[in-house]
Amino acid sequence: MIDFELRLENETLLLRPLEGQDLPGLMNLTSEPDLWRFYTHDLSTLESLIAWSKPAFEKQRLQFIIIDKGNGLPMGCTAFGNISERDKRLEIGWTWLGKAYQGKGINNQVKRLMLSHCFDILELERVEFKTDVLNIQARNSLKNIGAIEEGVLRSHTLMTKERRRDTIYYSILKSEWNYVKRENDW
Template sequence: MKIPHLENSHVKLTLMDLSNYKYVQDIAAEKDLIFYSPSGISTPEELKTYVQIAVDGYYTKTTIPFIVYDKTKQAYAGSTRFGFINWKNKTLHIGWTWLGREFHGTGLNKHIKFLMLQYAFEVLEFEKVEFRIDERNIRSRKAVEKIGATLEGILRKDTLMPDEHRRNTCCYGILKEEWPEIKAGIFKGF
């Protein structure tokens, strides 16, 4: 699989692997950074396991994990990923996104999502991009709604969380035929 080159004047997404993930180790240790995720990243061991799972998925062509570099602040900001890549049906998920608190509200995430959506629809020519979000995570739900994703349904109690809570997962999607209008409107000027 060819490594995607995703970069604009604000952000650079580089393939995350066991040689570079330590650049975001301090960010991963921020308290409750991924509270709504079933995975842990706050200790060095948890983060290494998290990255190893992503790397394994890359070699089986089911994930493409990225380390996020904020070009404006000239600093590593976090991570994101293409996952559940279904090459036959041409669908994938964008998620596993976590950014340090200093990068929240800066517009960085919108640049990340633009590059990923553009790659999914215009380079891979996929039919659909999905986002799966804990029903309680209002901030992330609003963020994907702002980039044009449609709530398609809620999977009830489908994921066991580390605190034994069974979360409801909101399923959002963007279709290939919706992308040109979203790109021209929401991402105008990107």
């Protein structure tokens, strides 16, 4: 179902598979520990970035690097993971943007590219998202793109600094996709 060489792009962004040689360049974006408060890993060191990337390099998820086509610089990462071909579903996640790229509509463009591929090309039945129940910014972003809140799994995931996260799930279904596109002017 998933082509691990897949590239997605629009006029301004390129999403291409993460490669090992990308990691040192991403350190310019990841060095602030505060970025990782709601993330499962603190990517502020090269060692932690390498460990976090391991599932991508083992093809357990398709981790994209997000590149600004105007200047060729990386802006962050996102991924397709938890793929179930039988169930025609996957998760979009593992998303982060460098501080300079947050709040500029980039995440919305990224989600549009990914969701269009999921529903229009792969013809999936369901796309899932999950985040920390405390991450209000991520929750609002998911609601803004039309994802439906489904529920909370308590003490679900170990976070940085040994905190246990309550994880909130969202989804978009195939039957909702045309509405999501229309409401977001996609």
